[in-house]
Amino acid sequence: MGLTHSNSRRTGRAGAISLSVLAMAFIVGIVLAMPMQAAAQEGTAAPAVSADSPTGGAVPGQSMGTTSDSDYWRAVRGGVQGNVSIPDQNAAILVQSEGEAWRSxxxxxxxxxASWALLGTIVLLGIFYAIRGRIKIAHGRSGQTITRFKAIERFGHWMLASSFVVLALTGLNLLYGRYTLKYVIGNEAFAFVTQMGKYLHNYLAFAFMAGLVMIFVMWVRHNLPDRTDIKWAMQxxxxxxxxxxxxxKKFNAGQKVIFWLTILGGVSLSLSGWQLLFPFTTTFFADTFDKINLVFGTDFPTVLAPIQEQQLAALWHAIxxxxxxxxxxxxxxxxxxxxEGAFDAMGSGEVDLNWAKEHHSLWVEEHVADIHDKKTGQQPAAQPAE
Ligand code: HEM
Known part of the structure; x- marks a missing residue:
């Protein structure tokens, strides 16, 4: 026992001595290393910091010093651009605070x-449905139909519509999925769904653009404003x-508004989406601001850093x-x-004659020859709209 006791005391003393030596070496090391580290930092300090910088040219990072690191970093956060020897010049900006502002x-x-706008639209449509109910064909179905949209028109519409629906769902998942879907299906499934959704979003964008071009070419002449729109809108x-x-006529004023919103909104979505798909290759925002300034005499910035272009594109695309x-x-x-009766136009392409007369009377007058008798499959004698 005694032997064991003195042994352990000896071991304890030796341990204490070696710990003290280590600690001293550590302190000496720090004391020696500090000036060396300071010198090294001085050598690599950002060129943007001159003697009249907030720290007076002193080296940041001295926790025991008297100068303020926060002043130094506040200056860096201004987005000062230095020089880098690698091709990616974006790396020359050490801290771009707009990134944080953008994220917030x-x-x-x-x-x-955006979530209020989406919910508000759904609630308003619900209220409208509750008050107005389904808009009926006032004269009931006639049994006769008229061709409203040819197969190629329906193909263009459904290519645009189906791609838009998938783009909308996968896009909303990128915006809100982490607060909603993730809690329903769990982390792993959410990560998988989101990754697949991102691929779909990237590739279906091209189907959307193709659909947009198709409907523009096929329908633009029917969507030019004319006098009938004023009467329609007044009522x-x-x-x-x-x-x-x-x-x-073929499209009423309300539909013309939808058509132009689809075309202009679709082009805007396509361009900002393109900018996100191929980052740092376009300057759409600087170019657009330039044109706006010319036309309206405004003062939007026309020189934007590549990263600012990307930030604006991401915001605009989402909005x-x-x-x-x-x-x-x-x-x-x-x-x-x-x-009632509207879906047939894009479903089979054939709408009931009474529906057509009620909603597009001038168009029916132009197309009396296209009227079909559903029961006999015959083309009945031409009859003008009411
Ligand atoms: C997915 C559900 C959709 C349904 C059920 C639907 C239904 C219809 C119907 C029935 C028409 C013909 C109206 C008529 O005969 O007068 C139409 C036209 C049209 N659709 Fe859609 N559509 C859908 C999605 C979309 C989407 C996603 C877009 C665009 C992104 C779109 C753009 C248009 C345009 C521009 C027209 C012509 C103007 C108009 O009638 O308002 N549709 N759609």
Whole structure:
């Protein structure tokens, strides 16, 4: 026992001595290393920091010093651009605080207001449906049909529509999935779904653009504004009464608004999406600001850093897509549950004659020869619209 005791005491003393030696060596090491480290940092300090910098040219990172690191980093956060020898000149900006501002805006107010807009649209459509109900064919179905859209028109529409729906769902997942879907299906499944969604989003963008070009080419001449639109709009499109049906050609004023919003919104989404797909290759925002300044005499910045272009593209893409989703929700509503007989136009391409006379009387007058008798499959004698 005694032997063991003295042994352990000896061991304990030896341990204490070696610990003290180590500690001293450590302190000496730090004392010696500090000036060396300071000298090394001085050598690599960013060229942007001159003697009149907030720290007076002193080296940052001295926790025991008297100068303020925060002043130094505040200056760096201004986005000062230095020089790098690698090809990626974006790396020359050490800290770009706009990235943080961008992130806070995207995840904060933008996402919040966008969710209100989406929910608000759904609630408004629900209220409208509750008050107005389904818009009926006032004279009932006639049994006769008229060809409204040819196969190629329906193909273009459905290519645009189906790609838009997938783009909208996968895009909304990128914006809100982490707060919603992730808690429903779990982390692993969410990661998988989101990655697949991102691939779909990247590739279906091209189907969307193709659909957009198709409907533009096929329908633009029917969507030029004319005098009938004024009468239609003055009567509120007859939307509040089954009896009131202002005359309209192939597309009424409401549809023309949807058409132009789709084309302009679709082009804007496509361009900003392109900028996100192929980063740092375009200067769409600087170019657009330049044109806007020319036309309106405004003072938008026309020299933007590549990273600023990307940040604007990401914000604009999200804002435009939420706006377009709200518009298209209203369109889907009126083209399906909201109006009896409307879906047939894009389903089979054949609409009931009474529906056509009620909603597009001027168009029916132009196309009396296309009327078909559903029961006999014959073309009946031409009959003008009411
Ligand atoms: C997915 C559900 C959709 C349904 C059920 C639907 C239904 C319809 C119907 C029935 C028409 C013909 C209306 C008529 O005969 O007068 C139409 C037209 C049209 N659709 Fe869609 N659509 C859908 C999605 C979309 C999407 C996603 C877009 C664009 C991104 C779109 C753009 C258009 C345009 C521009 C027209 C012509 C203007 C108009 O009638 O308002 N549609 N749609």
């Amino acid at each position: 805006f995207r995840n904060g107010p933008m996402s919040l207001y 509120g499109g007859g939307i509040f009464s089954d009896k009131l049906h202002p005359p309209a 435009m897509s939420v706006f377009m989703i709200c518009v298209i929700l209203a369109h889907i509503y009126i083209g399906s549950v909201g109006m």
